[in-house]
Amino acid sequence: MSEAQPQPDQFDPENVAGLDPEIIEAVVAALDEADTEKAKTLAISLHWSDLADLLETLNHDRRENLVEAIAAEFPANVLTELDESVRERVIEQLGLSHVANVVSDLEADDVIEIVEELDYAEREEVLDALSDDDRSMVEEGLSYPEDSAGRLMQRSVVDMPSHWSVGQAIDFLREADDLPRDFYDIFLVDPNQRPLGAIPLSRILATRRHVALNALMIADLKLIPVDMDQEEVAYLFRQRDLISAPVIDDTRRLVGVITVDDIVDVIHEEHEEDIMRLGGVGEEDDLFAAVLDTARSRFIWLLVHLAAAILGAAVINHFSGTIEQMVAMAVLMPIVAAMGGTASVQTLTVAVRAIAMRELTPANALRTIGKEIVVGMVNGLLFAVIIGGVAWGWFGNPALGGVIALAIVINFLVAGLAGSALPVYLQRFGFDPAVASSALLTSITDVLGFYVFLALGTWLLL
Amino acid sequence: MSEAQPQPDQFDPENVAGLDPEIIEAVVAALDEADTEKAKTLAISLHWSDLADLLETLNHDRRENLVEAIAAEFPANVLTELDESVRERVIEQLGLSHVANVVSDLEADDVIEIVEELDYAEREEVLDALSDDDRSMVEEGLSYPEDSAGRLMQRSVVDMPSHWSVGQAIDFLREADDLPRDFYDIFLVDPNQRPLGAIPLSRILATRRHVALNALMIADLKLIPVDMDQEEVAYLFRQRDLISAPVIDDTRRLVGVITVDDIVDVIHEEHEEDIMRLGGVGEEDDLFAAVLDTARSRFIWLLVHLAAAILGAAVINHFSGTIEQMVAMAVLMPIVAAMGGTASVQTLTVAVRAIAMRELTPANALRTIGKEIVVGMVNGLLFAVIIGGVAWGWFGNPALGGVIALAIVINFLVAGLAGSALPVYLQRFGFDPAVASSALLTSITDVLGFYVFLALGTWLLL
Numbered sequence: 001m002s003e004a005q006p007q008p009d010q011f012d013p014e015n016v017a018g019l020d021p022e023i024i025e026a027v028v029a030a031l032d033e034a035d036t037e038k039a040k041t042l043a044i045s046l047h048w049s050d051l052a053d054l055l056e057t058l059n060h061d062r063r064e065n066l067v068e069a070i071a072a073e074f075p076a077n078v079l080t081e082l083d084e085s086v087r088e089r090v091i092e093q094l095g096l097s098h099v100a101n102v103v104s105d106l107e108a109d110d111v112i113e114i115v116e117e118l119d120y121a122e123r124e125e126v127l128d129a130l131s132d133d134d135r136s137m138v139e140e141g142l143s144y145p146e147d148s149a150g151r152l153m154q155r156s157v158v159d160m161p162s163h164w165s166v167g168q169a170i171d172f173l174r175e176a177d178d179l180p181r182d183f184y185d186i187f188l189v190d191p192n193q194r195p196l197g198a199i200p201l202s203r204i205l206a207t208r209r210h211v212a213l214n215a216l217m218i219a220d221l222k223l224i225p226v227d228m229d230q231e232e233v234a235y236l237f238r239q240r241d242l243i244s245a246p247v248i249d250d251t252r253r254l255v256g257v258i259t260v261d262d263i264v265d266v267i268h269e270e271h272e273e274d275i276m277r278l279g280g281v282g283e284e285d286d287l288f289a290a291v292l293d294t295a296r297s298r299f300i301w302l303l304v305h306l307a308a309a310i311l312g313a314a315v316i317n318h319f320s321g322t323i324e325q326m327v328a329m330a331v332l333m334p335i336v337a338a339m340g341g342t343a344s345v346q347t348l349t350v351a352v353r354a355i356a357m358r359e360l361t362p363a364n365a366l367r368t369i370g371k372e373i374v375v376g377m378v379n380g381l382l383f384a385v386i387i388g389g390v391a392w393g394w395f396g397n398p399a400l401g402g403v404i405a406l407a408i409v410i411n412f413l414v415a416g417l418a419g420s421a422l423p424v425y426l427q428r429f430g431f432d433p434a435v436a437s438s439a440l441l442t443s444i445t446d447v448l449g450f451y452v453f454l455a456l457g458t459w460l461l462l
Numbered sequence: 463m464s465e466a467q468p469q470p471d472q473f474d475p476e477n478v479a480g481l482d483p484e485i486i487e488a489v490v491a492a493l494d495e496a497d498t499e500k501a502k503t504l505a506i507s508l509h510w511s512d513l514a515d516l517l518e519t520l521n522h523d524r525r526e527n528l529v530e531a532i533a534a535e536f537p538a539n540v541l542t543e544l545d546e547s548v549r550e551r552v553i554e555q556l557g558l559s560h561v562a563n564v565v566s567d568l569e570a571d572d573v574i575e576i577v578e579e580l581d582y583a584e585r586e587e588v589l590d591a592l593s594d595d596d597r598s599m600v601e602e603g604l605s606y607p608e609d610s611a612g613r614l615m616q617r618s619v620v621d622m623p624s625h626w627s628v629g630q631a632i633d634f635l636r637e638a639d640d641l642p643r644d645f646y647d648i649f650l651v652d653p654n655q656r657p658l659g660a661i662p663l664s665r666i667l668a669t670r671r672h673v674a675l676n677a678l679m680i681a682d683l684k685l686i687p688v689d690m691d692q693e694e695v696a697y698l699f700r701q702r703d704l705i706s707a708p709v710i711d712d713t714r715r716l717v718g719v720i721t722v723d724d725i726v727d728v729i730h731e732e733h734e735e736d737i738m739r740l741g742g743v744g745e746e747d748d749l750f751a752a753v754l755d756t757a758r759s760r761f762i763w764l765l766v767h768l769a770a771a772i773l774g775a776a777v778i779n780h781f782s783g784t785i786e787q788m789v790a791m792a793v794l795m796p797i798v799a800a801m802g803g804t805a806s807v808q809t810l811t812v813a814v815r816a817i818a819m820r821e822l823t824p825a826n827a828l829r830t831i832g833k834e835i836v837v838g839m840v841n842g843l844l845f846a847v848i849i850g851g852v853a854w855g856w857f858g859n860p861a862l863g864g865v866i867a868l869a870i871v872i873n874f875l876v877a878g879l880a881g882s883a884l885p886v887y888l889q890r891f892g893f894d895p896a897v898a899s900s901a902l903l904t905s906i907t908d909v910l911g912f913y914v915f916l917a918l919g920t921w922l923l924l
Contacts, residue, residue, distance in 0.1 A: 024825050049701040057825045073880045084736060093635070107909060168550045173667045183664045184646060184705065201663040202645045205635045220509070239511040239731070241723035243646065243705060260722050261703035267726065268700070272815060279811025279900065280735070280804060287761065287816040287826075291833055295840040298808050302801065309800040310852065312794050320789045330792035331779045337796070338771040338908065339764065340741060346760050349741025353734060354749040359545065363486050363519045365748075371753055378757040390772065438741065438900055439804045446800065 008077045011133030019050040031062045039068040050082035067093050076105045100129030108137035109154050150226040153247045153256030156180040162188040162196050167209030184243045193253045195246045223248045230266045237263045267381050277434035308443030319454035328395045336453045340445030345438040347372045347419025357431045370419045376416025380409040407453035471820045481512040493524045500635050503532040514543035529555050547750045562591030611695050612688040615718030618642040622648040629671030644707045646751050655715045657708045685710045692728045699725045716796045733857035739896035771904030781916035790857045798915045802873030802907035807900040809834045809881025817895045831882045838878025842871040869915035
């Protein structure tokens with residue numbers, strides 16, 4: 001083994017984990033000592049995805065100092081890896097003309113990812129710095145709807161006529177000087193540029209030169225229309241364990257290819273959407289957003305909740321006479337509300353997840369809702385007994401125990417019904433099922449829990 | 463274009479979407495008419511991932527009938543695609559000896575996925591049907607910890623000495639008869655089988671025969687230790703946009719390779735874990751679980767909540783004298799609790815998501831908690847003004863407005879603190895941050911909201 005090769009015995013922990021905390025500390029120390037040169041050397045030596053993580057982790061002042069230090073050699077890929085709100089600030093600091101220079105090294109799909117967040121004038125300034133070819137590729141990409149296959153795809157595709165042999169294919173690839181940076185399949189096309197099939201590169205490498213390409217071809221291809229939503233695309237990739245897939249326009253011509261590394265990002269984005277909506281926060285609300293932006297984005301949602309909470313208070317107020325006569329009602333009513341809320345969030349979570357995974361479909365929706373109602377009834381009965389017993393023992397009043405038991409059963413039934421039916425019907429009418437956020441459902445079970453318990457109490461106990 | 467080739471003009475919608483609802487309907491109709499032959503023909507013609515979706519969608523009786531119909535030709539890959547609880551029932555119906563036959567067609571990592579869920583005796587029965595080679599590969603895979611890289615990896619790797627040329631590599635691949643079904647990189651190894659670098663297949667295909675492999679090699683490799691947790695592995699793949707990565711044992715020898723299609727499944731699994739825990743349900747709780755299993759798995763969590771709710775009731779009971787004197791306190795107290803709950807769930811959601819994405823690290827944890835407290839204060843002050851005004855107007859009592867305003871500010875501060883600090887410290891001490899589920903946090907803000915509001919009211923209003 002020659003000396004120039006890497007030394008496998010020097011086991012480098014950075015080779016295993018992501019960004020090493022010791023490196024963060026070293027950069028922070030260098031920045032705090034105003035040792036810009038050292039901070040720069042450390043930062044530039046990192047892989048671009050780790051450098052992006054480093055920039056995200058630093059506080060505002062240190063990040064500005066580091067960006068200033070590395071601006072002249074700013075690696076273009078870092079921009080694509082940065083979280084949106086951090087990227088915005090870095091772009092502002094670097095200045096648009098410098099950003100335009102930096103991104104001219106990137107492939108069209110990466111440039112699109114960066115410029116699609118800019119406003120029109122900013123976007124134009126960046127695009128002006130690109131070569132005419134690159135510019136027209138980026139502009140064509142931007143002409144497709146946001147979150148569509150057209151935005152995700154790489155426009156340079158390796159395609160060949162289906163009558164070629166393996167040898168011709170290899171000779172062509174060795175001659176070609178405009179191959180994409182990475183590709184995993186070769187697509188065979190007819191004379192109208194319509195895809196006929198795909199060949200994984202491993203099959204070409206394992207086959208002798210004289211064999212015809214169409215003998216190696218996988219013809220059962222999933223073709224992705226250029227305007228397909230990225231969520232659908234991600235679903236296809238997962239279903240078929242795809243590494244890359246051909247994108248076609250409405251005349252069925254091959255116009256691009258989507259690779260799985262972009263799909264991994266889409267999957268994370270879609271997950272983020274689900275989890276954020278379930279939690280009642282906007283997608284733009286992330287760790288790196290400024291305090292006031294964060295507070296503002298949460299305000300609206302809190303306001304919706306306030307309306308629900310005031311409705312709940314109005315219900316209680318309606319029964320204030322009952323509470324005055326029997327303060328135990330006020331003591332116990334939050335138990336009814338909280339248990340119903342928990343049961344409904346459980347159901348909602350399972351339903352939203354199942355819809356995202358395409359497990360909950362129109363074909364089994366009614367069955368699922370039915371099942372959730374039965375589950376609600378089973379646990380409702382169990383907790384009715386437990387809570388009824390607690391209330392009886394606590395206040396020495398068996399009728400009060402009976403009333404709360406009945407209210408619990410009803411609220412659990414509603415929780416099962418609402419928690420499953422709400423996301424199913426939201427989905428059916430074209431809304432995101434996750435906007436039936438846990439907090440919204442909790443409001444329903446709160447209001448209903450108060451009403452049922454207090455109304456039953458007024459009727460049966462006074 | 464010869465006639466034997468696919469006809470691109472016959473645009474097949476099934477080629478675009480996943481499982482076609484019309485096919486589901488047709489299969490259901492065939493099963494209901496007891497036309498087993500037709501149901502079988504329709505089902506067998508599906509891609510295995512679509513067939514798995516079909517089996518998941520059917521109700522219990524229809525699924526049993528369909529499995530019976532296709533048992534003799536049951537496609538092995540369907541088993542790997544099925545949801546766990548459905549798979550269990552299908553395996554039971556097929557019988558272990560038949561399953562053993564079916565899985566003998568699969569690669570070792572897929573067999574592992576299926577048998578790792580079986581108990582010891584069942585597992586042995588399946589393994590007995592495998593060839594000795596396959597069996598030992600599966601058993602070695604099973605010897606690695608659950609959810610580790612060793613369980614995920616394929617054991618057959620394409621590796622070569624680094625002194626070979628492109629021509630030698632291609633000749634070797636054409637001769638080899640035990641290549642993996644799919645591979646995307648060739649790994650160069652030293653004489654001790656330690657990885658030196660990787661070469662994407664596209665680079666080999668685009669390079670002339672005489673070029674040395676090590677001139678094409680990517681040496682900056684992430685090596686994955688065989689016992690690395692799958693969550694870490696998924697993080698590396700996303701960070702580096704990897705398609706495949708080498709797995710090494712503790713002597714740094716190359717023992718396997720992980721490909722991105724398995725990572726896509728891991729990402730979905732990890733996300734499921736997060737969303738389920740945030741929603742207060744077990745991971746085993748899915749759409750296809752039986753009613754009693756579902757009810758049982760949710761029961762424990764509901765019991766935890768009941769304890770919290772009873773604690774809240776005890777707090778209210780402590781102040782029952784206050785409520786008797788001023789029933790408006792009972793009317794308004796759920797507003798304080800609900801608003802604090804919503805604010806804490808918002809914070810928790812952002813924090814759990816950021817931890818999963820490795821954006822929230824020890825380096826910025828304190829800053830994040832600080833930010834969330836400030837956000838809580840900003841919205842707390844805004845809602846204090848709004849809710850204080852509502853209470854004043856409603857009950858004509860400015861002091862009551864002041865008391866609820868103060869309680870709101872305090873509960874929002876606590877919501878920001880608890881919602882961010884709880885997941886951060888759970889993570890630091892080795893727990894899953896998502897177990898600080900939204901419902902658990904809501905309990906904290908409920909109990910505290912009641913206490914602060916009623917205590918302030920008792921002190922200031924009576």
